[in-house]
Amino acid sequence: MSNHIRLRRGLNIPLKGNALNQITKTISSDILAVKPADFKSLNPKLLVKEGDAVKAGTPVMADKKNLEIVFCSPTSGIVTQIFRGEKRKLLEIRIQSDNLNEYRHIPTPNFRSASRKELIDTLLTSGLWPTIKQRPYGIIPNPEIEPKAIFISGFDSSPLAPDIDFALKAEYETVQIGIDILNMLTKGGIHLSLHAQNYASSPFHKLEKVINHSFDGPHPAGNVGVQIHNIDPVNKGEVIWTVDLYSVAAIGKLFTKGIYDVRKLIAITGPRVKRPSYVECLPGMCMTDIKEYALIKGETKIEKMPIRYVSGNVLTGDNVGPHGYLGFYHNQVTLLSEGNYHEMFGWIKPLRHNKFSFSRSYFSWLSPNKRYSMDTNLNGGERAFVMTGVYEKVLPMDIYPMHLFKAILAEDIDKMEALGIYEIIEEDVALCEYVCPSKTDIQEIISKGIELMIKEMS
């Protein structure tokens, strides 16, 4: 039996380029990278130097605040470059793969009889600990603190998101093992949320030792933060862990095979992709490995503009460029046109049939099934907050977004806490940012708020 929750507020952005359920390439990258910036508020300590040989699962960096938390190389090979930016900030640890896929052997206890501490120690040394995130703040959790419960979203509702049922079709058993292990890390149980529409067809509704929920409604219904808020919200002083199903499968593999195997199926999507489909690859894959998917010369003027390579989805992903690397948590790549053009009187034209709007100031609502080849143009200029009631329409939470944002801008810690900073992370307000007529960088505001909270509370 599942607990059904229907959310009405939100928006599915009708972007073109949804991936077909087929695997078109198995990528063995030449160069891969581990990027500290993938992990929020991480202060990295480098564990390797240029020229070191590594195996898949060899730690390459650790968290300075807690050296137990390590981050591993996804592949075997040689560290070719420690790439630093301004003020010697560590940006990338680049690893030349030898394509032998040698794994470091990780001793694992029998998960059915192991203690909680043994399991946690294994997760820490394996390098899979960072696949777990904690609420509040969406950061890597402190292993000392036991969470109230663990939440897993069984579907991704963001634009052009991969179909998790397809991507993890072959992983049902390892996912179940991963769940068994996670279940021993909390007394509050594992909450798994699936989409109501394909609840019965999803292989994961049969998983055991989970508390099932089904969610109906547009994005952000698949965001784990929204699900937590509607099931059992985070209160002050409480900690909840979240994991995605890909990582649960990796945890399952760790305990059955004793290896750090993070190979996964990711979706290559977006309006500038020739054949949107799935590829098998490792996190840290270089974008040059998928360059044959890029639609260099499209049909329209906009589709002839340069391409932006986004690791992740268009709402929360990173612009990594054509030579960048896939982020640790990302299960999709989106290619879209840079919108670096002027449009005469575009702001007042009644008909711009290639432009989508959530508002009714365009006629796009008349063709709900149309998919748009969107580009990265800001579609306006940055302004002060003026319109009200817009954010609420895409945030299915009992939170006053505008008031929370203003509290953050005013750096009023008490107000932030009272208005729900513990319940929200960047991805939950990404749609607010998308619809904002004043073109405010709302995710950045939330990031600042979270940083401030971490600083104040430590």
Place this chain on the structure above:
Amino acid sequence: MKAIRNLLDNIKPTFSNGGKLSFLHSAFDAFESFLYVPNTVTRKGVHVRDSIDLKRSMMFVIIALVPTIIFGMWNAGYQHNLSVGGTLDLWGMFWFGFLKVLPLIIVSYVVGLGIEIAAAQIRGHEVNEGFFVSGILIPLIMPVDVPLWILALAVAFAVIVGKEVFGGTGMNIWNPALLARAFVFFAYPSKISGDTVWIAGLTKGEGIIDGFSGATALANAKAGTAIPSFSDMFFGFEPGSVGETSTLAILIGAALLLYTGIASWKIMFSTFAGGFLVALLLNALSPGPDSYMSMPAWNHMVMGGFAFGAVFMATDPVTGSQTERGKWIYGFLIGAMAIIIRVFNPGYPEGMMLSILLLNTFAPLIDHYIVEANIKRRLKRAVNNK
């Protein structure tokens, strides 16, 4: 088209930082972004953005005002024609009104935008679109005969004291357009009240036919004399501020605002509901048929500036309540207060302006209580979980 783009690209460096005319930077930006959607792309956060921007939102408000502007121009000519017993035809009346109203609009925009651009330049911001709307609203809530210099002063007051001192568009507490009207109302009362200012030429009194009164329906109602018929007031064949007379034209604009979702239907609906219910209540309590309290509730809806205020003024998102629940309370109180001021206050025949300004002041307080309730819910949840 290409030529204009090239020209803009050529002269752009002159206006940019370090250029000869860099002190006109904001003006150039405003002009360029008026002609073209800028080529800015998303830098961080989301990679695609919705196609709506503030300019488009504001422009829809102006489009929604077009019926009232056109009717207001015609009515200015019509009323003048009545007062002198003239023989102007439809186009003649419109042309007469057009020539009367156009200078008001020009003065309002020139003064207001001038100050806005200067303020944007000082702050180093882009010019905000807020005054697009205020600039057309101000002439529409003035008597047609208001002297241009008074209008200019009022606009300057509204933009500087009403808006820029608080930090510009989005930061103001009171609706700038209403503040301009309030300024004239208190500084130059003789220019915005009485029986003669509402009709072009009536104050001068040349060629007016004998016994003609230019009093508004509100003034007549207050004095206890006959008011125009409901249909005249609904269609707008009555003296009054330029844009406020025709409820029909206002409702056409309201339909557009509601359809596009740019104005809050909650505020609009609850303002009418608040006014109507209070008027009904007064009807019930009325001591006798001669009392103003007996004025039928539906007449209140079409008299004076009630409809105009409810549709275009109360719904200003910056100065109104910002929480969805607060909008119900805010609108309801505006409607209720407007009728109470109209009926019981001996000094002011119209209550809408003061009622909206009053509730602008209280909107943050309303929001405060709504948000406090949310905070309490969150705290209670935490305690229950313990």
